[in-house]
Amino acid sequence: MLDLIEPYWPHILFVLSVLMGAAAAIHATMTKEEVRSTVGWVGIIVLSPIVGALLYMIAGINRIRRTVISDRRALLQGKIRADFASYDATDAMVTGKFGQRFRSMKTLGDRVTSHRLTTGNTIVALDTGDEAYGAMLKEIAKAKRSIILETYIFDRDRIGARFADALIAAVKRGVEVRVLIDAVGARYSVPSVLGMLRDGGVTADVFNGNVIMGLRLPYANLRTHRKILVIDGRTAFTGGMNIREGFSSEFSGDKCAFDTHFRVTGPVVADLVAIAAADWQFASGETLEGEAWTLQPPETKPGAPIMIRAVSSGPDRSVETNHKVLMGAFSVARSSIRIVSPYFLPDRELITALVTAARRGVAVDIVVPTANNLVLVDRAMTAQFDQMLKNYCRIWRASGPFNHSKLLVIDGCWAYVGSSNLDPRSLRLNFEVDLEILDCPFAEALERRIDLAISSATEVTLEGLKARPFPVRFIERVLWLGSPYL
Incomplete structure (x- = not known):
């Protein structure tokens, strides 16, 4: 033959x-x-x-096609559905408090996301790893019914061991516990923390973990970058913080990296549960049902001030959702756009939206770290700074240790925080979760944090960029060409 x-x-x-x-x-x-x-x-x-x-x-090829739990009410039964619906923000509510332009943002969110803008929420910023980890461990220790944790990195170090011990202790108390770690993030420490969790009785799995000849097929390069922890369906933590001792000054001292995480309560918690539950179902095949996972109505009253929407995005039916929300936010800004991002590599559309806002007279300030943990990404993003600097935007290099925070504030009343970086990976390849927040006191508090960072930062100038040696600038441009895959 x-x-x-x-x-x-x-x-x-x-x-x-x-x-x-x-x-x-x-x-x-x-x-x-x-x-x-x-x-x-x-x-x-x-x-x-x-x-x-x-x-x-x-x-x-984007092969991810999955059944998404798109509405938190799918997890609820009977009367509780009506209770949750009463927390939905109305157009009149948003217009009355924030004006027509933010009603337009509500309309955009209603059309491109899977979750409602809700009232009756609370949100507290946790400034450091020590503060965030302490608050999270405290809530895990109080859990009575259920815990779901989804994260990109869960290191098997001293902080990871604390979380593992707390989750194992919860299982022994009879709490239903599910832990989902990204397949790439699980390999950041060897051996993985998965064995430790499973040996302790915790039900744990990896997201997108099929490995064939070193490739995660058939979904190569697609990761969950989400950070969600929900305890008893009432208290949630989300933001940009992974579980690793590099963010704890207790273990890392002066070299400790910074990040900002958030503790939230209210009806938005049910949406975070739905997002994490859909990811768990996709990875493990298990649908989270039963009394332990039944959500209870929030303790706050409908109409309470803080309006929050959970924004989930990823390379499935919610592809580029975060990108669309950001484009809308930049277009409605009138006075200021304040951005803090560790990896600032926006695509041409977002750059155009930012520089157009700046040309309209909006003050656009972008804060990136001086010390970056990903040198190649830092070089690539530096290569496109000139596109914004020559169009009235200002860029600042923050001093001090690496800051992993992702913060965005529009006009001191609209905020966007969570796991998304302003880079191609977060905007098109990763599964991300963010919070859209309409609340002036919260947004103003974030602005004060950004102002504090700017006060000790070094401003990036066109003259300074051009004065660097040609080989350095050329290498940065070459790296910039590969930015979609960094």
């Missing part, structure tokens, strides 16, 4: 390359929504016969 085929193998290879290339190129053309992405993939497919098509099959 092989002897018969051997003389024709070049012809077979040619036919195979044409068929695979044509199929891949047609698929990319018909399914991609961005011209640059489509052209890039078609170019790879055409210029690299067979190999290009295989690369596209592995990394270019």
